[in-house]
Each structure stands twice: as structure tokens, then as C-alpha cells.
Amino acid sequence: MKIKELRSLVVLLVAFFMILPAGPAAAEKPIVIGAPLSTAFLYGWAAERGMKLAVDEINAKGGVKVKGAMRPFSVVVIDTRDLEPGVPVSDALLAVEKLILDKKADFIIGGPVRSEAALAAMPLLSKYKKVSILTTGVLTPAYHATVEKEYDKFKYCFRIHGEAKNLVGEIFANFDELKELYKFNNLFIISQDVSHARGAANLVKDIATKKGWNVTGLEIYPTGASDFSMGLLKAKNTQAEIINIWMDMPESAILLKQWYDLKIPALPFGSTLAAAEQPGFWKATDGKGEYTLCNVVNAGNAPSEATPWTMKFYNAYTQKWGVEPEGLGSSSSYMAVYVLKDAIERAGGLDSVKVVTELEKTDVMGVYGRLRFNPKSHQVIPATDPKEGAVGSILQWQAGKRVVVYPKSIATGSIQLPPWMKK
Amino acid sequence: MEILIYGTINSAALALYALGFAMVYGVSRLPNFAHGALFVLSGFMTWYFLNSLELNYFISIILTLIATGVIGALIYQFILIRIRGMEISEIMATYAMGLAILEGLRWGGFKGMTYTLPAFISGSVDVFGVSVDYQRLLVVVIGGAVVGLLWLFTHYTRMGLALRGMAQDERAALMLGIDSDRMALVAMAFGSSLAALAAICLLPLGNIVVEAGYNVLILAIAVCIVGGLGSWMGAVLAAFLIGFAQILTVVYLGAHFQMVVALLAIIVTLIIRPSGLFGRQKELEERV
Amino acid sequence: MTTEPILQVKDVTKAFGGIQALNGVSFDVYEGDILGIIGPNGSGKTTVVNCITGFIKKTAGKVFFRGKDISRKPPHKIADMGVTRTFQIMRPYYSLPAYKNLVIPLFSPRAKRTGGWRGGGKLGDRNTVGIDILEEIGFERDSFVPYKMASSLPTGYLKRLELARCLALKPDIIFCDEIFSGLSMSEISSMVPLIERLQMDGITLVMIEHRLRELFRVANRVMVLNFGEKLMEGTAQAVMADEAVKKAYFGSENVEELMGNANG
């Protein structure tokens, strides 16, 4: 009995060893893109899908032209679990090394997804001289700040999606609009207890006060908190008209449900509100998510007419994966592959340093506007007009649909107020 | 007033989290680290019955309760029974089990933030001028009911008394011809069902996510420790202590001290009263 | 014995919750004494020892050793001063051979100072010292008993091992908690001379016993406890003669008879 089961266990083990070599099937000398992603989380799988879509399209067209030869891309995704609680970052770093050393990845695109993990991976990348383009999750300004500080060391690191500061900018554009529309003046901030969220929240607070808003309170909830009634009631009692939410933890859905049930007369305005980015959000909150505003960082993650390419991408994605682009990471990862392709073709080879210089020269009309990197900090240049740079987009849930309300240049609707807020 | 009401609600929730864990440990000295996993699992189970099999909500709840109970029993029968008494092994095995369940769910596509259960009754009322949604009130009611029933069960039914006997002194119970394994089995089943119950009451407030498993486990353990491992009435009291403590911190200290306060509570409690606030007297001897 | 008492116990009191386990017990122990403490079950004999050796905190009362107040000292300090004890429930280090069991106490600061039992001055290799001690108290070396695993030793040897653990510290006083109980007649009769030898070596003993006959053979003074109170103190004969003791301890029965049973 015992022994038999043990044997079956051993067999199982052996089976694993057998399977291992069977990695992704390789065509003639493909260019390997390593993608360290936390695939069990939205920001992870959204990026994975975006990337794979782009690669398929490119390979369908024959691949990347390198010195006359057409070489296909191949993606190797590794689950880093770095968004998981209780998993040390070193685990994610080991994954990155596996990509570089074991899977022989030529470039790293996507993650690591957690800010601190991404920062931790920088030394590794510079050690192995691997060009990497962050496409999801990481919003901390520290990232490109580090690149700028030690350019020669960290020049291999790029980021193609917006970062916290841009978000803040976009948010205020909206606040001001609301201000003049409805005479809003009281702002309440709720944030998750993670450094980037806290930092951003405080930033918002300062700027708001400068801009003459009356910040009636700042609540910081620990990750995993599951009751926000006190915070919401505070907001209500202080006559707040907007609640600015900085949370990417799943429990944020609870917050919005409570908001709806308690009929709090303040507009929930999410930033990195992962829960609300997803199309499934409506069902998840059985409709209680209506009127929620949230920022999906880059256009293309929600339907809009930012550029001719936007809807093309949007539909292709929806067709391939049977679900609309869900949130941060989809469009940026998609573009990252194209940007890299061009850079390689211009560099005429895979040499990291050459590719870096070519990436710095990048200037294309992408899914979410004109993509250029700041040559010093390797951060994509933001703008409110897709013709100028990478645009973000802010959407509001209206009758079960994600309606883009900002920037005006690509908006498909305008902000609505819940009935109990109508004066 | 708000503090009072939401404190009670929060406490009731914590109590629901903890009861299952406390029960299992109390009876069979088994630290069931798969508790959180069972919590999440039963959540998804109900969701599945409800949306994929399109069963009636009530039926699916009953089914879930039973199914989870059975799973708990199976875990005991096929895994734990072999390593009974080897504490570290028990912890590791249950922990691994929990991990397997959670990650398995995730692999099975139950990821993201789009799963949820409908509230029993939606809408909200004003209680003493504080608006509370029905679901939360329900949580309190059910929490109270569960505690009450548990008390009756353990004081007035044969099996309940047997369980308590086990909890008091396993040897003596054995001498009185109480089959310790069978009781532990029952306890596991009950504990699991309690976890499921908690899930069903609390999940409609938010959404079903795998990550919740870990938080639930930590909270449950925290409550049980402060309440004194093994005494489930102690756990209930502790739930109220921590529950109000948290709300008060939110109100007066700011929410991000919630967790710090909770952890601090545990460490301090243990250093001052090793057997927990309501632990049995003799366990004070644990201190050298 | 007219000399200054080596150990003075001044109305020690101990209450567990509501129960009064000891109620103002006080007595003196003189150098070279063998004091017997007897009393019915639950009369607080072991509690006295625990209080004196500091293993439980006393509710009230004082204990002086060679004039120094040791009432509030932790057990290891007290033991370090030379007031040692055996345990009623023997828990040797089962996973170790007998002589290794002694290496542990021989490692203690006091043993380092005193050099252990008869070792005099500096301590040699702890293993050999340990074996010497064991041999002294009747572990036959040539039949390899000291090398046997503690788990495989019979009760008689375990009791001696308990004693040896105290001897390793070169103690001034040993509190023997029922070292006769559970032993066969022959074992006891081989134990008695050992006790007497310890006395000759100038070690003061306080013996808690149920086996009155053997106790009375060695003890030169006996104290009787009853319900946590000191009933009387005196020579064996005096104790046996005393009416109150008879009532409390032996009920109405005849003393000799009962002692007969006790031995049978």
C-alpha cells in the first residue's frame, strides 16, 4: 500500500523530468523574448496576451528582418508569482535568471510586475547586459529615476507605459473639469498601504491642496483589508464629493460595493483600481460598480479612437482571446514587441548596446499614441494628445459599459453622476 | 455609534473566520493550515453551483456546506491520520494541502477579480442613524446564531459532549471509549463546514479571490491565539477584542496601523499570557 | 545537634488558587541531619520541597540557607548554592547512556567550582567523573551498567541516577522526594546503607517518604505534615507514639501493623 503510492509518486516525478526539455518549439533560430510575469494576476496575463498577439502577427508576416534573414519571435513566459503575498522577490529574480541563462532569452519584455521586484531585477539585467522593456504593473517613478541616475549601468532598462506621475496629472485634469462642471471642492483619498500607492496618494493630497481643493481626509488601508465602512462614512461626513482610490488589491471591489450600498454621495475615482479595469467588474459587483471611474494607464485597454491602430488592436485582441483587453499591460506589451522589432531591424542585429541606441530613436504611431522614449530616463513620453505622445485613458462604468471619458481627444463619453448625487 | 455597529460587524466576521480553526484545534489539536484554502474553495464551489449548474442559491449553499465538510473529512482520513501527533508534519501537510488547493483553483482559471456571490438581501437600512447594508447585519445575526448553536451542540448533544471530552483530555476520553480518530474526523468535517459557512456569509460583501485564503488563515490564527488556542468561546471573545481594536485604530490611528496593531497584540499577548487571554489555567505552566 | 541550623524554614505558605496547600510550615535542618518528612497523600510534602528549592513561588514565608535568605531566588541559583533535590517522577535523559546523564550536571558552574563528587578541586574528564560517581552509588562498572542507555535501566537504578545527579554538584543538602517508593525490599535494603554513607560524607538529607520503617531506620528526626500544616516534629519513637499523628496519618489502626503492610 504505502510503498505502491510512493512508487507512483516517483513515477510522477520522473514524468516531470521527461517533460522538461520540451520547452517552446523552436523554428529556425528564433529571437527569444523572455517574459517574467505574474501570470496568475490581471497585470500578468493581460501583458502575456498582448505580447503573444503581437508576436503572432509579426511571425505571420514572416518575422524580423535581421541581416536579410527573416527570424521569427518566440515568447517564453515564466510565472514569477511576484504579486503573490509571502513569496520572496528573490524567487522572481531567479525566474529572470532562468530566462536569461537557461532559456537563452535575447530580450526581456513585460515584468517583473511588482515595483520592488522590477527595481531588484535592474542590477541583474545590467550584469547580463539584457535589454528589457517594462510593459505592466510597475508604476514607481523610482524606476526611470534610477536609470537616469546611473545611465551607463542601467541603460538597458526601458518602460513603455505611463508611471504614477502621469496618472496624477491625468487625474487632476479630470478633477478640475468636475470642479467647474459641478462646483466640486471636497476631495477624500483612500489608498492601499503600498509604497507606490501611498506615495501617489500623498502627492495627490499636496497638489490638490495647492490647487485649492479641500482634502477632507486620507485613509490608508493595509493590503487585504476587507471592511472600508469607516473610511467611507468619514468621507460622507466630511461632505467629500470625490473619493480618489489608489488600490490594486482585489478587495477594492468590496470598497465599491460598500460605496454603492451606503449610497455615499461622492464620486469614486480609481487610479490603478485593478478590479474596475476588467470587463468582468460589472458582473463582479453585480452592477454596483456603476459610475466608478478608473484609470487604465494607457489607451487601448478600453475601446477608444486614440489612433487608427487602437480599435484594430482592440478587435484583434478580442478575437484572439475571446475577451476584451482587460487592463494595464495589454496594449503596452503589444506595442513593446513592435517597438523592439523595429529597433532590432534598424540595429541590424541583436547586440544589446546597438538595440538600446535604436530604441532611444523609437518614434512610432502606436496603439496609444506616438511612442518615444526619453533618451535619458528611458521612460515613454506621455501626452494628452495621441499625436504628441503616449496617452493614458480614464474610463467610467456606465450601464455595464466601459466608457472612455478622458483624454477628450479620444473620449467616447462624459462623466455621469449617480442619482443620489444629482442636486 | 458607528464604531459600535461596525465594530460588532467586524468582530462577527472575525469570529466566523476563526471558529472553524478553533474548533478543529480545540478538539484534535490539529492546526488546520488549510483553513483559508477551504474558505476560498467553498466560495468558488458555491459560485460554480450557482452560475454553472444554475442551481437555486439556497440549494447550492447547502451543497457547498456538505461538500466542504466531506472534503475536510477526507483530508483527515487520508492525510492527517497518518501523521497525527507530529506537530511539524501536521502543519506542513495542511499548509501544503492549502497551497495545492489555492494554486489549483488559480490554475483552474478561478483568478482575477470577477467572481462574486450575490448578497442574500441587497440594500441598506439606517440603524441608529448609521446606514448598514442588510448583508452585514445578516453576518452578525448568523455569527451569533452559529455561536449559540455551537454552544447548545457542545453542551446538550452526545456527540457535542464527546467532542468537548476530547478537547478537555484526550486520554480520559479514550478511556471512556470515545474514538479519538472518529471525533477528530467529525471535528475536521465540522470545522470545514464552518469555514464554508463563513465564506458564504462574507463573500457576497466582496469578491472571491484566491489571495483571500492567506489573509483568512492569518486572521483566524491571530484570533485563536489571542483567545487561547483550543477554547472556541475564547476565540469568540478574542474576535470581539481584535474586531473593535481594528475599528478603533482605523478611526483614531489611521487604517494602515490595523495590521501592525493585530500582530503586536499577538506578540504581546503571548509574552504576557502564554496561554492566551482565555486559555485554560493549567496551560500557564507552559511558561518555564 | 546544638549547632546553628544549616537550613531554616520560616512559616512557608502556599495557596493554589483557593486551595491552601501549605499553611505556615516552619522547621530547621541541622548539619548532618537526616530529616524525614511524612504525611498522608496531599498533605503538601512535595510542595514544601518545591517551595524551598524555588521551583514554585511561595505565597508567603522565608527560607534561610546558612543564614542567607534564599526565599526569592530562582531554582538554579538555589541549586548552585548546594541545595539540591531529586524528583518524584524520574525523567532522566532517556536518549543518553547513564554516565552521559551525569555529564550534564557536571557541566554546571557549581560542579566546575567544586570539581564534583569527591573529585576535589579541578574537574577531570566529565565522562570518567560521571562513571566514578555512578560506581560510588552502586552502578557496577564491571557489568557495564553505567554504559547502559538510561531508557533501559530498571527503576532502582533510575532512582540512584536521580541521586547521582545531585551528588555531581557536591551538594550540602539533598531533598530526596520518595526515593524508596516503587522499589523492591532488596533494592531498598541496598539503598539504606548508601543513604547512611552520604550522611557520613557530611551531606544533609531531607527525605520525603511513605515507607516509614526504612525511613525511621535512617532518619534521626521526623516531621509530620497534615493538610499543609505541621503536625509535629521529633524522633521516630516520639512520632510513632503521638496520638494526633496516629489519628491523622494512620487513622485508628495500630502503627506497627500498618508499617507491616507498608512493607508487604
Next chain:
Amino acid sequence: MSVKTGQHRQERIDRGIRIRSDGIYALMSWRELSYLTVPRLALIVGMLVLPLVLPGMYWQRVVSIACIYALLAISFDFLAHFVGLVCLGGAFFVGTGGYLAAILNTSFGLPPLVTIPLASILGAALCTLLLLPCLPLRGVYFAIVSLMYPLFAMRVIEALNILGGTDGILGIDSFSSRWVEQYTVIGAVLLFLFGTRRLVNMDIGLVLRGVKDNDQAIRASGMNITRYKTLAVFIASAMGCMGGAILVHIYMWSGISQFALDFSILPIAATVIGGSGTLAGAVIGCLILVPISELLRDFGTLRIVFYAVILMGFIVFRSEGLLVYGQRKYHQFQRWTRL
């Protein structure tokens, strides 16, 4: 032990050679000598040769990580089975050692080979100091408190935003070469492994074991338990801190995730698998578990499921632990006998 039929039972008998090679008699012949020494040599040589035979840098890195876990596992096994303190706070040691190494390196510019031993000692001192109030606790209570420590440390650093907050400390030197790295970590493991094995068999080791088996008797022999516990914790945490310090230098980065639960759990799992109470078992356990989890990476999310199942399998079906099982087979043979 399964029983074949009513009147049969299985009995275990020591192999003759075991008896012959017991104690001084081992010197009688080469055969006896080798019987004793081969297993130890196998381990040492095996670990020393490992880096040379591995396919590529990546697997060497895996070995380094495994060794770091091994250090933690040894420290856990030592505390749990030779002192009776079940310490679930391995992560706390890692974090402390890691941060100290990071600070020493970035602020004082000391080279890795200096910071590692320094961080281990300072860290050990710090951990011991912080754990001092809980030393009187016993059994499950100490376990839980120690489990809380790393979580607490994490929250504190996060809430107060010190030591680089959630971003952690960047720009730490790495080892001069991967060989230095490999052999530092392997050396550390072997050193601590045989060091502790020696220690627990020395007189003071016996005292520590005494603290575990019967602390009353220890006190009755005039020894202060807390003192010895403190000593033990110091030794154990030194190992943990060294692990953390090495980790930091491998990844040139230090952050709060070094207090992550995995650093507390995995070593324990490894110990259980390898065989509790046999320090070598802990090491072997790590050398099995960590590579398995790496091999499973190709299964994406499913990886952890397999991992957990394997772990459970080991625990349930080899609850005594591989090494104990191995030792038994090595020293004894089984046979059926009539009752």
C-alpha cells in the same frame, strides 16, 4: 509497520558491521572504517564537486539558493530538535542578516567576504536580543511568536518607510566571481553542518539537549536555562543571517520581501522531508526541494500545485524523513519472524 499475517511480524536487526564498527573497534579494518566514513565523505565530496558537474550557470545559481535554504534548515533543525525551540521565524534571520550586509556594503563599502561574516555575527546578536523576551515561552507558543516576528518587521519597515521602504536597497556589490560565490555558500553549509553536529555531541551540546528533554532537571543542577537557550538562538540565528547576507550579495539587492514567509516555511518542509533531528537530513531536503521547484517552473501556475503535492507525499508517506529511513536501511535489515 504493516503486518503480513496474524502470526508473523517484522523485526529489525542491526547489521553485524554496525556492531563491529561501533566505537574504537572501527579501527580494526578498512571495511569498518569505510562503513563509517563513506557516507560523510560522500556528502562532502558530492557538495564540493556539484558546481563543477552542473550544466551552466543557471543551475549553479539554483545550488546557491538551495544552500542558503540549507543554512536556514540546519538552524531550524538545530533549534527544534536539540534545544526544543520550534522557531518558525527563519525569515526574520534572513531579513536581518540581509539588511545588515546591505548596509555594511553600501554605507561602509566593505567587500562581500567581510560583510557576510560580520553581518552574521551582528545579525545574530540583534536577533537574539529581540527574541530574548520570548525565550521563556515553550512549544507552540514560541513557534507562533517567532512566526509573527518577520511579518512584524516587514510591516514596520513598510509603515515607517525606513531602509529604502518597499523599494529596498539597490547597488550592492556581487561576488567577485561565481566560483567564489558557489564555494562560499557551499563552504558555509558544510562548516555549519559539521560544526553543529560536533556541537550537539559535545558536553555543552548534551546540556542543550537536556534543556529540551527535561529542563527541570537542568535547573535542579544549578544551570540557568535561559542562558543556554540564548546561546543556542545566537548560533542558529547566525546561520540564518549568513544565509540572508549571501542572498543579498548574490542579487545585489535587499528588500522587505526577505522577511517573506517562504524563508520560514521551506526550510521546515525540507527538514521534515530530509529527516528531523539529523542535521544532514535538512541539507539533503533542501537539495531536493529547491531544484524540484525550479524544474517545475515550466508548468507555470500548476507548478506550485505539483510542488505542494510532492511535499505532502513526502511528509505523509515518508514521515520519518529520507535520511532517517536511509540510516535505518544502512544500519539494519528487516525480516519476517514467526511469533
